[in-house]
Amino acid sequence: MKTLGVGIVGCGNISTIYMQNMPNFAGVRLLACADMRPEAAQAQAAKFGIDALSIDALLKRADIDIVVNLTTPNAHFEVGSAALAAGKHVFGEKPICVEAAHAQTLVAEAAKRGLKIGCAPDTFLGAGGRLAREILDSGKVGRILAGSCFLMSHGMEHWHPDPEFFFKPGGGPILDMAPYYLGALVNLLGPVAQVTARTSSGFAERLVTSEGPRKGHRITVETPTTAMAIVSFAGGADIVFTMSWDVWKHGHPPIELYGTEGSMRVPDPNFFGGTVEYTERGGDWIVVDSASKPFGKPNWRSPNWAPTLPNRANYRCLGIAELASAAARGTPHRASGALASHVLDAMHAILESGRTGAPVAVASRIDRPASLTDAEAAALWTGPKQ
Numbered sequence: 001m002k003t004l005g006v007g008i009v010g011c012g013n014i015s016t017i018y019m020q021n022m023p024n025f026a027g028v029r030l031l032a033c034a035d036m037r038p039e040a041a042q043a044q045a046a047k048f049g050i051d052a053l054s055i056d057a058l059l060k061r062a063d064i065d066i067v068v069n070l071t072t073p074n075a076h077f078e079v080g081s082a083a084l085a086a087g088k089h090v091f092g093e094k095p096i097c098v099e100a101a102h103a104q105t106l107v108a109e110a111a112k113r114g115l116k117i118g119c120a121p122d123t124f125l126g127a128g129g130r131l132a133r134e135i136l137d138s139g140k141v142g143r144i145l146a147g148s149c150f151l152m153s154h155g156m157e158h159w160h161p162d163p164e165f166f167f168k169p170g171g172g173p174i175l176d177m178a179p180y181y182l183g184a185l186v187n188l189l190g191p192v193a194q195v196t197a198r199t200s201s202g203f204a205e206r207l208v209t210s211e212g213p214r215k216g217h218r219i220t221v222e223t224p225t226t227a228m229a230i231v232s233f234a235g236g237a238d239i240v241f242t243m244s245w246d247v248w249k250h251g252h253p254p255i256e257l258y259g260t261e262g263s264m265r266v267p268d269p270n271f272f273g274g275t276v277e278y279t280e281r282g283g284d285w286i287v288v289d290s291a292s293k294p295f296g297k298p299n300w301r302s303p304n305w306a307p308t309l310p311n312r313a314n315y316r317c318l319g320i321a322e323l324a325s326a327a328a329r330g331t332p333h334r335a336s337g338a339l340a341s342h343v344l345d346a347m348h349a350i351l352e353s354g355r356t357g358a359p360v361a362v363a364s365r366i367d368r369p370a371s372l373t374d375a376e377a378a379a380l381w382t383g384p385k386q
Contacts, residue, residue, distance in 0.1 A: 001027045004089070004324045005063045009055055009079050010070030011035040011044045013160065014093060017300070017316050018068060019048045024383025025321035027328065028066065034058040055079070059086040065327075066091060068320060073170045077102040080117070084109050089116040089327055091320045094179035096340035098170040100348050103341035110337060116327050119340035121180045122319025124187040125372050126272025127296025131288060133371050135264060135278055136188055142261030144189055144237040150252035151177050155245035157219065159304040161212040164219050166245075172223035173243035174199075174347050177270075181241070182231075182343045183335075184255065184269035187369055189233045192346040192362045195241075197229035199354025202246030229350045234365065241350075273298060273313030294377040297386045321380040322372070334369035342366045 006028050008015055015033070022030045032051040035041040045052035058064060059082055067083035069076055069092035077097040083090045090110070096103045096119040110117035123129060135141065151173060156163040165171050186192065206219040226244040233239070237257075255266035262281055267274025273296040277285045290296035291313075300314035319335035326333035342364045349360040 117337035127290035128267035141259035199224035
């Protein structure tokens with residue numbers, strides 16, 4: 001398979017895991033990085049042995065085939081548009097952009113130019129997401145009728161060095177974290193048809209307590225930090241969906257699904273591995289670990305975690321390698337711009353319903369991505385044995 005050159009735009013907090021992981025994936029080679037802050041690009045370039053460029057210079061490089069857009073959400077549309085105009089495939093961090101109409105524009109422009117556009121999260125392609133899809137598609141729990149989905153914490157200000165954008169328009173737990181959970185649910189259940197929601201902000205200000213130059217800074221909250229919704233899928237399932245940065249502690253599993261033949265617990269879609277639990281009607285939980293499958297072995301831990309927390313599977317770049325493989329073969333890719341655009345439509349529907357109190361229909365429709373087999377997944381990895 002042809003190896004495609006990759007350039008990263010945006011050298012902030014998330015860029016390190018991409019740069020660290022990319023040499024272990026087939027079909028891609030990291031060549032350069034760029035950032036509005038030249039010193040940030042130079043630091044990452046020195047660390048990973050690549051070129052530090054201006055954004056314009058990176059887009060003009062003939063040997064860069066894929067631009068990975070790791071800028072803040074409000075810059076996703078501008079950078080993505082420029083990369084497509086330069087004839088590059090694009091893979092971006094979530095969300096694909098802030099405005100739903102802009103996402104549709106990006107998807108249409110990529111199709112017009114014969115280019116691929118993809119977007120995180122690609123976690124549903126990991127071992128945990130694939131295992132959940134296998135169990136669901138096998139019919140073990142039957143047709144999904146209902147379920148629940150929870151992401152709750154007390155925000156980002158205790159760990160992120162510059163968390164202000166999380167609490168401004170374009171941020172909040174819906175646009176920042178819901179892509180993982182809605183992406184996982186759409187992969188399992190198909191497209192969202194309607195949402196009914198309530199949104200709020202529990203705290204008017206946030207105090208930055210993370211170490212760094214912003215420590216002690218107060219952030220005025222300008223976007224909802226709690227959303228509670230009923231997300232109704234076109235296939236008939238209704239999911240209780242809660243995203244909040246106003247909660248100190250909770251005990252809810254990330255995703256539970258309730259079917260006609262049993263129930264299933266899906267691993268945290270912020271990561272690539274984990275265990276799937278399911279029941280056969282009213283029987284005991286059957287626990288299946290995904291660690292032996294490609295992209296399931298725990299390989300990473302956050303420096304901000306307590307020592308008691310376990311390592312997790314973090315294989316960011318999987319979606320980029322899968323996009324590169326699809327581009328080389330002329331086949332559809334799975335963590336696609338169309339999927340990300342539909343998820344963004346659903347997220348805006350949650351925010352709009354929360355603002356008005358009325359149900360909001362989601363007009364866009366997509367098919368579930370094709371399932372990724374273990375053999376296909378393994379072929380995307382060239383790193384150490386997992």
